[in-house]
Amino acid sequence: MSYEITGKLVARFDTVQRSENFKTREFVIEKTDSGNGKTFTSFIKFQCVQDKTTMPDRFNIGDEVKIQFNIKGSKWEKDGRTNYITNLDAWRMESIKLGQDNGHEVNYNDIPPADVVDDLPF
Structure with a gap:
């Protein structure tokens, strides 16, 4: 989920190299x-892994x-x-740029570029 x-x-x-084949990095929002x-x-605090x-x-x-992320849990015994x-575990991160449009917040990531042509028949 x-x-x-x-x-x-x-x-x-x-970035922390945990083993020869595994690395992680953390960030905080x-x-x-x-x-x-x-x-x-x-x-x-979130964690990113590998690429x-x-x-x-x-x-x-x-x-x-x-941030889009998954929750992962593990059991550790020692x-x-x-x-x-x-x-x-964060797997996607995108910018949220908020502005104002007639008093309403606008997420500019949701607005298509001006050169996109909408040629749908409906």
Whole structure:
């Protein structure tokens, strides 16, 4: 199952080579929600793996982004102790550019380029 969230990119960490064939990279977004007259801010850390580790490089700190991700969990046992790890594995990241159009927010990613011709018969 895939999930989606939007927020502001606030941190981007170096790629870590975990083994000869496996690398990861983490980044953090800031998500702000309001309710009952209060504002709540969360900092959510995501992980990218393998060829997705370069994905955060396309964005600047402070950019509004939309993240598509999967939730992965694993069980880890060592020295008789059991630990559970949850990762938010990001697999897509895109820019959210908001503007105003007659008082309404506009996501410019949803607007086709001017040179696109709509030749559908309906």
